[in-house]
Amino acid sequence: MAIFRAHEVKQLSDVELLEQEQKLSLELIQERGKVSAGGATENPGRIREIRRTIARIRTEQNARRNA
Known part of the structure; x- marks a missing residue:
């Protein structure tokens, strides 16, 4: 999984942000395991x-969400 910087995160769509967050959360669980x-x-x-x-x-x- 790629590590994103702030300017890269801003370029992603809402759906892509959600997908990436889920993938990274799963990877974090695996690493902690x-x-x-x-x-x-x-x-x-x-x-x-x-x-x-x-x-x-x-x-x-x-x-x-707040904008």
Whole structure:
């Protein structure tokens, strides 16, 4: 899954934002599952980047809802 920056998130449609948020949320659950099972992730910074991208998407969704 790709990590989106703010300018990339603004270019996505409402449907695409929802789809990407769902995909990233699922990936975050999987990554956290690996860590909680005692395994090491391939990229330790990945969880942080996923969380931040989800936050960017939700921020854009709220901005569009309030505009």
